[in-house]
Amino acid sequence: MPQPLLEIDRLRVDFDLPGGSVAAVKDLSITIHEGETLALVGESGSGKSVSSTAAMGLLPALARPAGAIHWHGGAGDEDLLRVPPKRLRQIRGNEISMIFQEPMTSLNPLxxxxxxxxxxxxKHTALRGRAARARALELLEQVGLPEPERRLASYPHELSGGQRQRVMIAMALACExxxxxxxxxxxxLDVTVQAQILTLLKGLQRRYGMAILFITHDLGIVRHFADRVCVMRRGERVESGETAALFAEPQHAYTRMLINxxxxxxxxxxxxxxxLLLEAHDLRVRFPLKRHLFRPAEYxxxxxxxxxxxxxxxxxGIVGESGSGKSTLxxxxxRLLExxxxxxxxxxxxxxxxxxxxxxxxxxxxxxxxxxxxxxxxRMTVGEIVGEGLRVHAPELGRRERDARVQEALDDxxxxxxxxHRYPHEFSGGQRQRIAIAxxxxxxxxFLLLDEPTSALDRSVQATVIALLRDLQERHSLTYLFISHDLAVxxxxxxxxxxxxxxxxxxxxDTEAxxxxxxxxxxxxxxxxxFLEDAAA
Structure with missing residues (x-):
């Protein structure tokens, strides 16, 4: 049996907010063993990311952690909630590294x-000058970034989402x-890039013998990637176990809901x-790249x-990777583009x-x-947001009639x-998407153009939005153009x-065909x- 590497023991994290204290994590206990992949799953707000940032010592000042996080990384048993800041900085990067969700906000654009x-x-090794540059180039090669020599001189905005994520992985693995x-x-990320990143992580895990704590709300990934699973809800662990066993026989109702x-x-x-409602023939869109004085511009x-x-x-439905032209089409x-x-x-x-x-x-x-x-x-209330279009396209409506239409749309x-009368920040992601639909x-x-309307949502919230869209289409005879990289949706x-x-x-x-x-x-x-089960081989 592999030795425990990280043990979270009855971790509790409270946030002191103006309206009172909120418990984001409640008595969480999990163990990660050397070389294994543990998936921490749950919906947004379940406490997954707070737990991981507590382990990294990256909690905000208004957070109050309690319990213990035992690290067995080489210097004995160290409690990461109580080690001196200097030692924590040594552990962070050298012994524990982190990859964040959005690489564009994690990389410095300058x-x-x-x-x-x-x-x-x-910061973390003795490498300097040419040796450091050679190691950086080696890391970019290891994570499969094309033209690594040229990419060393690139800015983050010059890379695709998948390429930026590879750079983040290279930085995380710099100190092994x-x-x-x-x-x-x-x-x-798109499904193809997603699969490439997961394959890359598995390969690097075997190469370095490292453990991975994988945080996600996508159980389709977990089924194929993790050795064990811990399911969180409202800051608490509701179920954990071997991946295959948990998917075969989930014990908790919440786990069954996530899977279904x-x-x-x-x-x-x-x-x-x-x-026919909408048709196009030989539709083309081009964007200028360079203009020249004595020869035609490049497009x-x-x-x-x-x-x-x-x-x-x-x-x-329109599917394809980022850059395939889905949203542009x-x-x-x-006619929002020439x-x-x-x-x-x-x-x-x-x-x-x-x-x-x-x-x-x-x-x-x-x-x-x-x-x-x-x-x-x-800066606008939900009522103002939903009713704004009526001011432009139905100016004949009075205030009361307009408010009645807004209420009808929200009820829909x-x-x-x-x-x-509330503001957007007072709603969850799924509720905000319903406001956008209203x-x-x-x-x-x-006709409705739905441009990736469910990609930022948890699977359970996705399911309710999909059911809502189906219901609205039947009741109002709507026609949809649905753009997505999620083939299951x-x-x-x-x-x-x-x-x-x-x-x-x-x-x-035809979809089924x-x-x-x-x-x-x-x-x-x-x-x-x-990871569609009935995909062609």
Whole structure:
């Protein structure tokens, strides 16, 4: 049996807030053994990340930890809650390292990648100058970053999300730690990049013999990645055990709920004679790269000659990796971007319309964005946010009529209309997404562009939002264009699917037919990376 490496013993973390004390972690006890992968799972707010930051000594000043965190990393039994700050800094980076969820906010945008890796090496090792640079280059090679020599001189914004995450892994492994804490390291990544990062972590774990504490809300990843699982809810451990046994026979109702929260069901088909609502032919979008004085400008073609037809009541899913052109296509269809080609909404040709010509159609075509917090004004109440569109598109409505429409929209998305006087920060992620949907519905549109509306949500919250979207579509005869990199969600919602790569459609067809027998290698790669059980081999 491997020796215990980290033992969290009855950890409690309270936050002293203006309204009183809040317990974020309550009497948590877990053990991580040498060389194993322990997954800490649960919904947002369950206390997963607070537990890991307590182990790293990174809790904010208003936090009050109690209990003990025993570290057996080489200097005997040390309680990380009580070791001197100097010793804690030695442990942090040298013996325990951490990868955070969003690499763009963790990397300094003002410094090149090489400098940031070398800084870790000079802080924690004796390497300097050329030796430190050589080690930084070696680390980038180990994490599989293409053109590592050139990437040393790159800034974070010049890298893709997956590349930035590889840089974060390189920095975390710089000192060959014995424990790596990975806090939601794949949540914001495409399924193919996600699979690459997980494979990379497993390979590096074998190479260095390190243990991994893997924090996530995605049980699909846990099933394939972890040796043991600890399930948390509201700051407490509700269940733990070997991964295979826990998935085969979960004992706690909350664990069963998490496992069963995967998107379920299939959409009822649309009649084949349903009229066309939105269609496009040879649609192209390009962005200027460089302008030259004596020769033609250079352009990047983000969408390349796409044909699309969406019928009334239909849901068309668009899937593909980041940079494939999914969101660009959606925004071009709504004339939010300049494009070439033909676009027709009902009986109206859109390609020749300017912003004033499009305004009468805007109430019929609405958008729900990926990040509900970023797309909702923090300075407006929910009632003001939902009712803002009515001021523009229904100016004839009086204050009381407008308020009644707002209440009706909130009721439609299963939110208490009495909440309309609150602000967005007072709601959970799932509730904020419902507010974003209500803002779109208040104008009674016929068509909704849903751009990654569930990617930032827990699986259980995802399931409720998917059920809500299905219900709204049936009640209001809505037509959806659903953009996502989550194939399980697309399968549950869409009638047909377009698979995009490098701005072009590589495969399209009926959802079930495409999932059962994908023709293209790229589609099969997406499905295998998503850990879908019935993906083609």
């Amino acid at each position: 410094h090149r990648v090489g400098r940031q890796i070398i800084e870790v090496l000079t 730690p014995r424990l790596l804490i990975a806090d939601e390291p794949t949540t914001a 929260a995967e998107p379920q069901g299939r959409k009822a088909p649309v009649p084949t004679d349903a009229p 990047f073609e983000a969408v390349r000659g796409i044909d699309l037809a969406i019928r009334w009541g239909q849901t068309v 959606g925004r071009a269809l709504l 494009s070439r080609g033909e676009i027709r909404f009902g009986d109206t040709a859109l390609e020749g319309l300017d912003s004033s010509g499009m305004r009468p159609l805007r109430s019929r075509m609405q958008v729900v964005f990926q990040d509900p917090f970023g797309s909702l004004s923090p 998305v299963a939110l208490d209309p009495a909440m309309r 803002r779109a519905l208040v104008l009674k549109p016929e 697309v399968r549950a919602l869409a009638d047909s699917v377009l698979v995009m790569k490098d701005g072009a459609v590589v495969e399209q067809g 495409l999932f059962q027998a994908p023709r293209e290698a790229y589609t099969r790669e997406l499905m295998q990376a998503a």
